[in-house]
Amino acid sequence: MATPSSAPSMVPPARPPPRFSVEYMDRQADPTTDFYAYANGTWQRTHPIPADRVIWGAFGELRERNVELLGRLLEEARAAAPHAPPGASRQVGVFYQSAMDTDRIEKLGLGPLQETLGQIDRVADPVALTALLGELHPLGVDGLFEAFAIPDWKQSDRYALYMFQGGLSLPDREYYRAEQFAEVRREFGAHVARMLRLVGDSTETAAAASATIVTLESELADASRSRTDLRDRERNYHRVAASDLPGQFPGLPLDSYLAARGVQGVPHVVVGQPEFFTAVGGLLARRPISEWKAYVRWQLLHAGAPYLSSAVEAEDFAFFHRTLLGQPTPEPRWKKAVTVVDEALGEALGQLFVAAHFPPEAKARMDRMVGHLRAVFFDRLRTLDWMSPETRRQAVAKFERFVARIGHPDTFRDYSSIRLDPGDYLGNVQRAAAFDARRRFARIGERVDPAEWGMTPPTVNAYFDPTQNEIFFPAGILQPPFFDATLDDAVNYGGIGAVIGHEITHGYDDQGRKSDAEGNLRDWWTAADAAEFTARAREVVALYAAVEPLPGVHVNGELTLGENIADLGGISLAYEALQRRLAEAPDGRRPIDGFTPEQRFFLSWAQVWRTQCREEALRQRLTVDTHAPGSCRAVTPLRAFPPFHAAFPSSGPAPGPLPPTVRIW
Numbered sequence: 001m002a003t004p005s006s007a008p009s010m011v012p013p014a015r016p017p018p019r020f021s022v023e024y025m026d027r028q029a030d031p032t033t034d035f036y037a038y039a040n041g042t043w044q045r046t047h048p049i050p051a052d053r054v055i056w057g058a059f060g061e062l063r064e065r066n067v068e069l070l071g072r073l074l075e076e077a078r079a080a081a082p083h084a085p086p087g088a089s090r091q092v093g094v095f096y097q098s099a100m101d102t103d104r105i106e107k108l109g110l111g112p113l114q115e116t117l118g119q120i121d122r123v124a125d126p127v128a129l130t131a132l133l134g135e136l137h138p139l140g141v142d143g144l145f146e147a148f149a150i151p152d153w154k155q156s157d158r159y160a161l162y163m164f165q166g167g168l169s170l171p172d173r174e175y176y177r178a179e180q181f182a183e184v185r186r187e188f189g190a191h192v193a194r195m196l197r198l199v200g201d202s203t204e205t206a207a208a209a210s211a212t213i214v215t216l217e218s219e220l221a222d223a224s225r226s227r228t229d230l231r232d233r234e235r236n237y238h239r240v241a242a243s244d245l246p247g248q249f250p251g252l253p254l255d256s257y258l259a260a261r262g263v264q265g266v267p268h269v270v271v272g273q274p275e276f277f278t279a280v281g282g283l284l285a286r287r288p289i290s291e292w293k294a295y296v297r298w299q300l301l302h303a304g305a306p307y308l309s310s311a312v313e314a315e316d317f318a319f320f321h322r323t324l325l326g327q328p329t330p331e332p333r334w335k336k337a338v339t340v341v342d343e344a345l346g347e348a349l350g351q352l353f354v355a356a357h358f359p360p361e362a363k364a365r366m367d368r369m370v371g372h373l374r375a376v377f378f379d380r381l382r383t384l385d386w387m388s389p390e391t392r393r394q395a396v397a398k399f400e401r402f403v404a405r406i407g408h409p410d411t412f413r414d415y416s417s418i419r420l421d422p423g424d425y426l427g428n429v430q431r432a433a434a435f436d437a438r439r440r441f442a443r444i445g446e447r448v449d450p451a452e453w454g455m456t457p458p459t460v461n462a463y464f465d466p467t468q469n470e471i472f473f474p475a476g477i478l479q480p481p482f483f484d485a486t487l488d489d490a491v492n493y494g495g496i497g498a499v500i501g502h503e504i505t506h507g508y509d510d511q512g513r514k515s516d517a518e519g520n521l522r523d524w525w526t527a528a529d530a531a532e533f534t535a536r537a538r539e540v541v542a543l544y545a546a547v548e549p550l551p552g553v554h555v556n557g558e559l560t561l562g563e564n565i566a567d568l569g570g571i572s573l574a575y576e577a578l579q580r581r582l583a584e585a586p587d588g589r590r591p592i593d594g595f596t597p598e599q600r601f602f603l604s605w606a607q608v609w610r611t612q613c614r615e616e617a618l619r620q621r622l623t624v625d626t627h628a629p630g631s632c633r634a635v636t637p638l639r640a641f642p643p644f645h646a647a648f649p650s651s652g653p654a655p656g657p658l659p660p661t662v663r664i665w
Contacts, residue, residue, distance in 0.1 A: 062481070073352045096341055126289065129293075151519070155520065164273065196301070216291060231558075245269065361485070366496070377505075381396050477496070509561070
């Protein structure tokens with residue numbers, strides 16, 4: 001067998017960047033009635049979803065390119081690891097080697113689980129059960145609820161301990177309740193039974209345990225809040241003194257859980273959904289401990305499945321990817337390994353990615369564009385006609401403290417304390433997860449680190465952090481089609497510019513607006529201004545709820561409200577910033593490929609959201625995702641934006657712009 005240093009690379013050369021292109025358009029379509037087809041029709045016909053993907057589009061194409069770039073870096077790191085000095089390259093190389101050593105993984109079989117399976121067998125009561133969950137949660141094993149440490153929503157300079165509902169294997173509580181998922185539930189039960197047979201249960205024992213597990217998870221689902229309710233941070237913030245936990249949630253020995261997590265002296269815990277924890281206490285008291293042991297046993301197997309032998313991994317894929325999402329074939333192993341290493345040692349891998357693929361000039365140009373968008377939003381806040389002076393003063397004060405972080409952290413995380421073994425894939429995954437969990441829990445009550453990032457540098461995404469009042473743009477997204485230094489300003493403002501505007505607007509969407517200048521969850525709006533905002537938000541809900549991506553299944557306008565407000569704001573801010581840029585540089589007004597800058601702006605926006613999605617995956621996203629589908633995001637915000645209708649005037653009975661109150665910012 002070839003040694004790691006001599007094995008040929010399985011990673012193909014990185015594909016070209018997925019740039020904006022007029023070749024993707026269908027010019028036979030009418031832009032005033034079907035702008036999505038006009039902007040993306042040819043791309044849709046010529047770019048089918050790859051067999052190892054459930055969704056495909058601009059994000060997917062760029063992620064695929066990044067995965068190929070990362071795969072090359074990991075192949076090089078793996079080859080050099082045996083002789084490399086300590087550091088990021090050696091760490092990711094050893095981890096990647098453990099993922100790719102399938103002979104070793106097959107030889108180990110289910111051996112990596114045996115010690116923990118023995119621990120589960122020895123559990124005698126709910127106290128021991130919750131203590132064991134306190135040991136398993138840091139390893140990435142789910143069960144009953146979630147516990148995590150993040151900045152306190154109401155004391156944003158300190159980390160707090162949170163406990164939220166959890167414990168479900170299916171994507172959402174609706175999968176246990178809704179008729180549209182009845183067949184998925186049946187398949188889920190059959191899958192659990194097959195997995196239990198793989199660990200040695202008889203057919204009868206596995207079937208009985210599976211029925212128990214589905215029943216327990218269904219009861220947890222019945223006690224859970226909806227995704228829409230979970231968006232409301234105020235409703236999901238309940239401080240409970242740590243000493244009061246046993247009395248407030250009898251039957252659920254959270255003190256044994258916290259002791260197992262090493263949490264001592266914490267004054268309070270933020271319990272997101274108190275009624276859920278009350279229900280869990282009741283379930284623990286009513287159901288025999290043997291049923292809960294079967295449930296935890298399943299959770300252990302489910303969490304470890306992607307890192308175990310081929311039979312277990314294949315069964316996991318058959319349900320959670322093929323049945324649940326409609327994905328025909330698995331990804332090549334090297335691709336899955338790239339994702340796992342990025343999740344486990346993201347800033348070590350990101351350090352290599354930044355050095356190889358993030359030129360300093362990209363950050364400089366992004367900084368300039370952020371400055372343009374920032375100036376537009378400042379002016380918008382100062383002149384907004386529906387906001388009173390009292391609320392405006394605080395809105396401006398908040399934005400004066402706004403920060404944009406571009407590319408990557410100034411200092412990359414040190415993973416040197418993690419023991420990495422080239423022959424222990426699951427162990428590496430669990431030790432990396434435990435390292436991160438310990439790191440986070442050790443900070444409870446301490447001051448927040450303002451330099452920390454919540455995404456790894458290669459990530460193709462961006463986010464706004466309301467407690468820090470900051471937006472983050474990893475290096476991974478600062479490439480075509482979002483940001484392209486070779487193309488005109490119109491394309492870049494319609495791509496990354498609108499994404500910047502989107503993230504800025506999140507600070508003032510239906511949830512972001514509830515955080516003040518210090519990032520604390522506090523009502524700083526006058527009653528009249530809050531009522532005006534709410535009335536406008538209701539129009540946004542109705543606008544998106546009218547979209548029907550699948551027959552009989554509409555976009556959930558309440559669940560997606562924050563993202564939809566951000567899209568509406570992002571388009572508006574980026575368009576005005578482009579107009580200011582064109583005023584500074586009038587040469588940019590010349591048509592390109594027969595299109596004005598304004599037209600290229602809107603085409604770029606629509607092409608960023610080009611998407612194809614398998615029906616099963618789309619059904620899941622419509623249930624759980626706070627974002628509307630890409631086809632909806634490409635077009636729906638434009639309906640509420642008069643400059644779009646001016647750029648593509650209708651020659652017939654096409655819908656005109658919506659009332660201006662649909663736009664909030």
